[in-house]
Amino acid sequence: MVRAVAVVYAGAIYAFIFLPVLVLVLFSFQGTLFPIPPFNGPSLRWYEAVLNDPRLTSALGNSFVVAVTTSGLATLLGFLAAWGLARFELPGGVLLRGLITLPLTVSYLIIGMGLLVFFNALGVPKSLIAAGVGHVVINLPLCFAIVYSQMGEHQANIERAARDLGAAEWQVLALVTAPMLWPALFASFFLSMTFSWDEFVISFLLTRFDTTLPVEIWNLLRAGLNPKTNAVGSMVFGISIVLAIVFELTAFRRRPQ
């Protein structure tokens, strides 16, 4: 009896979770003009339309470049800060840690608004770089927290050994610490990529004509329901799933128990 109720309930929740994605993907293959029942297809015309739309393809490229560069920067800064705060007893260390993780508790909307007002006051024009600055702000605390949580005493001993053998501080960092922490660094980079890739409001506020994919999708869907939006959404879904599988196979498999 309990089992039967449980199966029905879990089935209902899975249906709720999957319903919008199934509808999205199904109607991306719609042959007619509107992504609503009845289904006419399958047809690839909307995928073709997406690939022939220079605004969407360039936004896709922009999103990719912004995600990779900002994640790289956030991971580097987060790693350096985590190392400095875990290895050296600096005065006010707790406070500094709090300051670096503070942006985690603030809505993206408010971070974006702050940067908009700030850049506006300084006369800095809207651009992909401005949005990228915001992406580093949101991802840096995350990278810092991930790397910091993985810094243990046993690694400090290996670093000490390297120093005793004559390595300079930067050599210790680049040749000893970073390779030991690679799963944490990879996880930071990957998570930052997914957040940057999906981020809307900061990019919306800080870019103008040349923009990222979520903003371009937003522009597209303001024109109404359109199977082209389904097609581009399904493509993003596909890309993300592939990335998730890559992450699953590399980051988790190699980590020793």
Added chain:
Amino acid sequence: MSLSAVRAGWASITPALAWTLLFFVAPFLVMAVISLHPQEAGGFSAANYTQFFANPSYWRALTNSLEVTLLVTAVSIVLAYPFAWILATLVPERWQRLALMLAVLPFWTSYVVRSYSWLLVLAEKGIVNDTLIRLGLLAEPAQIANTRLATIIGFSHFFVMLLTLTIYANLKQLSPNYRKAAADLGAGPVRAFLHVVLPLTLPGIMVGAFLTFVLAIGDYITPQILGGNNELLMPQLIMMQIGRRGDFPLASALSIILMVVVSIAYVACARWLKIERA
């Protein structure tokens, strides 16, 4: 510790610190100063803040936001808890990881696209109305899109998944001995659940509920796409100030008010949110 070591320590944290101060703290301070220079009145005054409390349409946006967010949080907890419990106790151990991955899978779509997909589902000629009419349960299509209900459905979709994860993690940490001990002491399954399991999973619920509150109250996309402009939530009101009117001071003041509300929620939940170091 040697002087060179101290120098190396400072050198390594300086870039992150500088970035945070320059692009997070400074913008916030600029926003705070600008919010005190109202666009219309000019000069230096708290007019934007007094206006917020005096003008019922602004005030309404905050109460709308609080109502929607609290409702979403409650609905998500109620829906997620039994699901997390089923996954943690009734699904065989080796299938649990797969079951969780399956539950997270649809969230790999872009989040703008996710709201749009709900619009497809809930639209006047969408799949829900279409099915209900075919089944003869409805004569006319129901207006779901562009209502508060649509916003709540769209939000709950994501937060049911999030809360399932936090509650599941909490349930897995509980030793089965608690339940056995409760049973030995004569508690039936219902009593054991209410008096033993539920209180012990409160931290998982609270962490998820806090995340839900913070993420939902600051989100612009979901209410804008699904709820439409019939009733405004705080993020919509903020975006409206910079979009149509270019009123940065008022938008700044509203952002700061929203941030204060989130901070109050944080303080209220702080005892549940201790971050442990590995």
